[in-house]
Amino acid sequence: MRANRVIQVVGCHAEGEVGDVIVGGVLPPPGTTVFEQRLAMERDHDHIRQLLICEPRGSVARHVNLIVPAKRPDCAAGAIIMEPTEYPPMSGSNTMCIATVLLETGMVPMTEPETRLRLDMPAGPVEVLARCEGGKVLWVELTNVPCFATHLDVPLEVEGFGTIAIDIAYGGMFYAMTDATKLGFALAPGEARELAVLGERIRLAARARYPVAHPENSDISGVSIVQLHAPFTAPGGESRNTCIIAPGRSDRSPTGTGLSARLAALAARGLLKPGDRYDHTSLIGSRFEGRIVATAQAGPLQAIIPAIRGRAWITGFHSYVVDPSDPYPAGYRVADTWGVTDGVRQGE
Numbered sequence: 307m308r309a310n311r312v313i314q315v316v317g318c319h320a321e322g323e324v325g326d327v328i329v330g331g332v333l334p335p336p337g338t339t340v341f342e343q344r345l346a347m348e349r350d351h352d353h354i355r356q357l358l359i360c361e362p363r364g365s366v367a368r369h370v371n372l373i374v375p376a377k378r379p380d381c382a383a384g385a386i387i388m389e390p391t392e393y394p395p396m397s398g399s400n401t402m403c404i405a406t407v408l409l410e411t412g413m414v415p416m417t418e419p420e421t422r423l424r425l426d427m428p429a430g431p432v433e434v435l436a437r438c439e440g441g442k443v444l445w446v447e448l449t450n451v452p453c454f455a456t457h458l459d460v461p462l463e464v465e466g467f468g469t470i471a472i473d474i475a476y477g478g479m480f481y482a483m484t485d486a487t488k489l490g491f492a493l494a495p496g497e498a499r500e501l502a503v504l505g506e507r508i509r510l511a512a513r514a515r516y517p518v519a520h521p522e523n524s525d526i527s528g529v530s531i532v533q534l535h536a537p538f539t540a541p542g543g544e545s546r547n548t549c550i551i552a553p554g555r556s557d558r559s560p561t562g563t564g565l566s567a568r569l570a571a572l573a574a575r576g577l578l579k580p581g582d583r584y585d586h587t588s589l590i591g592s593r594f595e596g597r598i599v600a601t602a603q604a605g606p607l608q609a610i611i612p613a614i615r616g617r618a619w620i621t622g623f624h625s626y627v628v629d630p631s632d633p634y635p636a637g638y639r640v641a642d643t644w645g646v647t648d649g650v651r652q653g654e
Contacts, residue, residue, distance in 0.1 A: 318407055328370055340376075345525065398562010398565070452603065452609035455474050484508065484533075579597065596615075598613075
């Protein structure tokens with residue numbers, strides 16, 4: 307075997323969603339903050355993301371996370387999140403995977419029964435509480451960055467579905483959200499392909515109709531993901547949901563930033579307040595527990611601080627290589643598996 311690159315990856319998933327963690331073979335990109343490093347990774351090193359997510363080494367159902375040294379002195383580590391078409395500033399399931407890998411591999415010391423640490427994420431510092439027993443992380447609760455709603459019940463024309471009502475909220479990335487049961491869906495696993503088609507149509511339409519940007523960081527902009535959910539029940543209740551990730555596939559987990567965005571929209575409507583809990587379940591039946599910790603501000607916008615709890619499991623240890631004669635060093639995409647749209651970057 308010949309190889310001009312070797313990358314070490316710890317396989318991991320959080321409630322069904324793959325969030326593998328790069329632990330060797332990739333140097334941290336330049337930048338004075340983790341957000342600047344994220345921009346540098348996207349600008350100058352995107353072939354790493356394509357190598358690990360595109361076939362033949364990866365798949366559209368995979369995310370990868372690069373561990374980098376923290377830029378904040380109060381954080382244990384930083385991370386850059388890489389998804390099929392973007393580098394989101396925050397992700398709940400990926401953060402659970404990152405924390406689990408850091409603790410279970412000994413990269414960060416584990417304290418039983420609880421380990422507390424901060425992670426330096428592109429969206430900002432995130433508090434992590436991990437319940438630990440016998441060297442295993444039993445669950446992870448992350449206290450997210452401030453989350454807020456920007457639009458409630460605004461109309462959106464969607465091909466094949468007419469005019470629907472959507473909310474737009476920030477949960478670490480921007481979501482367009484709608485009640486899928488009003489469109490005739492039960493949010494069942496057998497509807498996954500139809501839901502993916504609907505979600506991609508909503509994403510593209512919402513990005514064009516409702517430009518949004520974070521009030522404190524204009525580089526965080528545009529609707530990234532679409533959440534299709536069942537109706538709100540009551541404080542302490544739960545809803546089934548699925549979040550459609552570009553280029554068009556369902557998140558297997560209940561989606562941590564998606565639940566954060568939902569909590570923000572429900573709080574903006576006055577349906578939830580600090581101390582209230584609300585949970586989401588996914589198409590495969592996995593669960594994230596959500597609660598509102600406090601109110602906050604995001605620039606001029608009223609925001610909340612949500613906490614999201616879930617579980618993650620290490621699935622393996624891998625070394626990926628690139629043979630110099632391999633004709634697909636950055637991978638490839640084929641429409642039967644890649645998704646509804648073909649873009650390798652958000653917005654394409």
